[in-house]
Structure formats: C-alpha cells, structure tokens
Amino acid sequence: MADLRTNLAGITSPNPFWLASAPPTNSGYQVQRAFEAGWGGAVWKTLGDPILNVSSRYAAVHFNGQRVAGFNNIELITDRPLEVNLKEIYETKKKFPNHAVVASLMVEPNQEAWHEIVKKTEAAGVDGLELNFGCPHGMAERGMGSASGQVPELVEKQTYWAKEAADTPVIVKLTPNITDITATAEAAVRGGADAVSMINTINSLAGVDIDTWLPVPHVGGKGAHGGYCGPAVKPIALNMVSECARNNRINVPISGMGGVSNWQNAIEFMLMGASNVQICTAAMHHGFRIVEDLIDGLSTYLDERGILSVQDIIGKSVPTFSDWGNLDLNYKVVARINNEVCINCNKCHIACEDTSHQCIDMLNDPNGHAILQVREEDCVGCNLCSIVCPVDGAIDMVELKSDLPPMTWNERQSLIGSLKDRKVTK
Amino acid sequence: MREHQQYLIEREKIDYFIGRGYRINGITENLSGAFIEFNLKDVKTDEISNETLHIQTANGRKYFSALLLKQIQSVT
Numbered sequence: 001m002a003d004l005r006t007n008l009a010g011i012t013s014p015n016p017f018w019l020a021s022a023p024p025t026n027s028g029y030q031v032q033r034a035f036e037a038g039w040g041g042a043v044w045k046t047l048g049d050p051i052l053n054v055s056s057r058y059a060a061v062h063f064n065g066q067r068v069a070g071f072n073n074i075e076l077i078t079d080r081p082l083e084v085n086l087k088e089i090y091e092t093k094k095k096f097p098n099h100a101v102v103a104s105l106m107v108e109p110n111q112e113a114w115h116e117i118v119k120k121t122e123a124a125g126v127d128g129l130e131l132n133f134g135c136p137h138g139m140a141e142r143g144m145g146s147a148s149g150q151v152p153e154l155v156e157k158q159t160y161w162a163k164e165a166a167d168t169p170v171i172v173k174l175t176p177n178i179t180d181i182t183a184t185a186e187a188a189v190r191g192g193a194d195a196v197s198m199i200n201t202i203n204s205l206a207g208v209d210i211d212t213w214l215p216v217p218h219v220g221g222k223g224a225h226g227g228y229c230g231p232a233v234k235p236i237a238l239n240m241v242s243e244c245a246r247n248n249r250i251n252v253p254i255s256g257m258g259g260v261s262n263w264q265n266a267i268e269f270m271l272m273g274a275s276n277v278q279i280c281t282a283a284m285h286h287g288f289r290i291v292e293d294l295i296d297g298l299s300t301y302l303d304e305r306g307i308l309s310v311q312d313i314i315g316k317s318v319p320t321f322s323d324w325g326n327l328d329l330n331y332k333v334v335a336r337i338n339n340e341v342c343i344n345c346n347k348c349h350i351a352c353e354d355t356s357h358q359c360i361d362m363l364n365d366p367n368g369h370a371i372l373q374v375r376e377e378d379c380v381g382c383n384l385c386s387i388v389c390p391v392d393g394a395i396d397m398v399e400l401k402s403d404l405p406p407m408t409w410n411e412r413q414s415l416i417g418s419l420k421d422r423k424v425t426k
Numbered sequence: 427m428r429e430h431q432q433y434l435i436e437r438e439k440i441d442y443f444i445g446r447g448y449r450i451n452g453i454t455e456n457l458s459g460a461f462i463e464f465n466l467k468d469v470k471t472d473e474i475s476n477e478t479l480h481i482q483t484a485n486g487r488k489y490f491s492a493l494l495l496k497q498i499q500s501v502t
Binding site for chain 1: 494496
C-alpha cells in the first residue's frame with residue numbers, strides 16, 4: 001500500500017486528509033472521534049475572543065436532486081473560552097501524538113494580541129498555527145477575518161507578528177473574496193508564512209424564500225451574508241490553488257480546500273500543488289466516516305499506478321496550467337456522435353443550434369432512421385454538446401490533426417508586432 | 427453562408443497573392459477583423475505593388491498567422 005503520510009511545512013500527518021477549521025473541529029470530543037475514524041489532521045475551530053452566535057446558522061443549495069451542492073453558514077469562530085479549547089487540544093494531542101493538530105487563530109490586527117494568542121496556543125502542544133484571514137461574515141465587520149485578509153499589507157504585517165512569537169509552522173488561510181488571491185498569498189510569504197491554505201468561504205446569500213420573502217437563513221426575520229462552500233465552490237478553489245502553485249513568488253507549501261468531497265477531488269488539488277487537503281462540508285453532510293472512502297480511494301489510485309508515496313503526485317499537473325495566451329490556437333477537437341449509442345434526444349442539436357455554432361444536423365440514415373451528425377468543418381470544439389448529452393459514450397470529442405503549426409496568441413501577436421520593424425515602404 | 431465556406435474563400439484569396447510571390451508586409455487588426463497588406467517587388471523596376479485583403483473569419487486570421495510565421499522563418 002502506498003505511503004499516504006504527508007508533510008506540510010514540517011507538520012506531518014498519517015494521511016493528507018485534514019478536517020478544516022469549522023464546526024466539525026469545535027471540540028476535543030469531535031476531533032478525537034475524527035482521528036479515531038481515520039482523519040490525518042484537524043485544524044481546530046478558530047480560537048479568539050469567544051463570540052456570540054445567532055440561531056439559524058446554515059443553509060444549503062440543493063440542485064436538481066443533489067442535496068448540498070453548496071453550503072452557506074453565518075456561524076462565527078469559537079464561542080468557548082480559550083482555556084477550554086487549549087485544554088482539549090492538549091488532551092487530544094496527547095492521545096493522538098502522530099496526528100496533526102493545528103490551531104486556527106483570529107485576533108484583532110494588533111501585535112500584542114497576536115503574540116499573546118500564539119504563545120498560549122503553542123503551549124498547549126499544537127503542531128502548527130493557521131491564521132484565519134478568511135472568515136467573511138461577522139468577524140469581518142470587526143476588522144478581522146476577510147477584512148484583514150483582503151488587504152495585502154495587513155496580511156503581511158499580521159503574519160510577521162505571528163511569526164515573531166511562533167515556534168511552530170504558521171499557515172496563512174486566505175480569503176477568496178478578492179480579485180487576485182496571489183496578491184495576498186505573496187503578502188503572506190513576505191510576512192514569513194511557512195505555508196498558505198485556501199480557500200475560506202465565499203460571500204453568499206443562499207436564497208430568498210419566495211413565499212415569505214425572507215432571506216435564507218433568516219434570524220427572526222433578518223438575514224446577512226454568509227460564507228459559501230461545498231461542491232459548488234470546488235472549481236473556484238482549485239483555480240486559486242493552481243494560480244498560487246504556479247507563482248514562483250509563492251514558494252511555500254499549500255494546503256488546499258474548498259469543495260473537496262471525495263478522493264478524486266483530493267487528487268486534483270494535490271496534482272495542482274496542494275500538499276494536503278482540508279475538508280469540511282463533505283464531513284458535515286456525511287459524517288466523519290467518509291474518510292474511509294477517501295483513504296481507500298487514494299490508496300487504490302496510487303497502487304494501481306505504482307506510485308509509492310502520495311507526495312509523488314504533489315504539483316505534477318502545475319506545469320500544464322498556464323495563461324490563456326500560451327494556449328495553442330491551432331489545436332483542434334471536434335464532436336463525433338456515435339449514433340449506435342445516441343438516444344436521439346436532440347439535446348446536442350438544440351444546444352448547438354440555439355447557443356453555440358450550429359453545426360449538428362438532424363438527418364435520416366439510409367433506412368429512414370433519425371440521426372444526428374456533426375459538420376466537423378464548422379465545429380469549433382466547444383464541448384457543449386458532449387456536456388449536455390445525457391448518455392455516456394454518445395458523443396466523443398476527438399482531436400484532429402491541424403494543417404497549421406502550433407501557435408499561441410502571444411506568439412501570434414509577437415509575430416504581427418515584428419512586422420512593423422520589417423515593413424517595406426515605397 | 428456557413429463560416430467554413432467563407433473561410434475557404436478567404437484562404438483562396440490569401441493563397442492567390444502568396445502564390446504570385448506577394449509577401450505579407452503589414453497586418454492591421456481592428457473591430458472589422460484583419461487587413462493584410464501584401465506587397466510585391468518587381469525585380470526589374472524595383473516598383474512595389476501593394477494589395478490589401480480584408481479577413482473576417484477567425485480561421486482566416488489563424489491561417490495568415492501561420493503563413494506569416496513561415497515567411498519570417500524563411501528570412502531568418
């Protein structure tokens with residue numbers, strides 16, 4: 001069986017599956033149960049001045065029969081005194097010395113406040129610290145969480161303050177509620193971060209009840225924006241991890257999270273540069289025992305490929321991820337419809353005709369049966385027909401050899417620009 | 427007209443000039459598409475004749491880009 005042990009900036013864990021800082025890691029009881037179930041690490045629910053929560057905190061977006069496609073919360077950081085959490089952290093670490101116990105921290109942007117909480121928390125025996133610069137609601141209104149995390153100077157300065165006092169690795173957790181997450185990731189690195197983690201939740205309003213006209217969730221008739229997570233945010237999170245992984249100024253390990261729901265998702269994040277993954281929504285939806293599937297799936301994947309250690313896949317897909325301007329304009333794929341598999345629902349024709357490039361014809365074969373056929377010369381290879389097709393194998397996207405040489409947009413513009421120097425005038 | 431048909435026509439026009447020894451001397455791209463400026467130098471008189479082609483299809487713009495690459499590579 002492949003070695004699943006991971007190392008994030010010196011924090012080791014028996015496998016790459018950590019519970020993210022959130023309700024599942026609120027107490028020692030929960031974290032210890034999670035470790036017994038097989039989780040490799042846990043980031044304790046954010047420590048700070050104990051807060052007051054409201055009742056009615058979560059909402060989910062269900063889509064087309066899938067429960068919890070997205071998840072929204074307006075819960076804040078811990079509402080328990082620091083000493084209570086630290087006692088449970090100490091007990092947990094003592095009981096599970098080989099598991100990673102990381103404490104998430106959030107205090108006001110003040111040097112003494114950071115020094116105090118870092119020292120007290122480390123005294124409880126944590127393996128590392130995660131600075132919460134991402135929580136988008138409630139705490140942000142008080143100048144903490146994402147309010148700090150959206151300002152690179154504040155990220156840098158607070159990271160520096162935490163590092164001044166820290167003996168264990170400092171992970172900086174970033175908010176996605178920013179145009180370019182690499183700006184704050186770079187700031188964290190400048191501040192001395194040992195690792196970055198992403199993404200925290202995305203500003204969201206889960207819905208509006210069209211009968212009562214109240215926001216969902218509402219607290220006695222009023223709502224406020226929350227943080228969105230779950231499967232729906234995975235592509236956003238994966239992109240942000242990838243952008244940081246390919247940025248050579250962000251030369252620290254990445255802990256990836258945001259919609260990781262199964263072992264396949266975990267592999268995607270790790271291939272794109274994450275040294276491990278953190279999970280919350282999937283555990284809240286299905287319970288701690290999902291880790292059994294995560295471990296089993298990852299192990300089998302690695303074993304089937306003869307990969308000895310999960311660390312060997314970290315970042316392997318990063319070189320394939322670039323800017324649009326570096327993509328080959330002359331690479332071409334076209335759709336091919338397998339009429340033996342096609343059920344003739346015409347969804348591909350409708351999608352192509354109404355919203356794409358009008359290249360799927362409705363014809364009859366020699367026996368008079370209705371068939372669908374792609375005019376390959378007009379097909380731009382957008383993939384839409386294969387995306388909307390309800391039958392696996394009915395539409396293949398096939399690569400066509402181009403009679404033009406590979407050329408990216410950047411290369412093309414450079415070529416055209418070079419003409420100006422060579423221009424012949426009368 | 428299907429865009430592919432339009433592209434074939436544009437490609438034929440581009441090939442017409444290239445086939446007669448014209449070289450791509452300038453490309454102007456704007457909201458209307460691309461304008462290729464061809465020129466041909468008369469070896470006897472040194473007279474330069476210019477022709478301009480308006481290219482509207484995306485594939486046409488890819489095609490002349492490939493020819494431009496070939497032209498520049500043949501010089502360097």
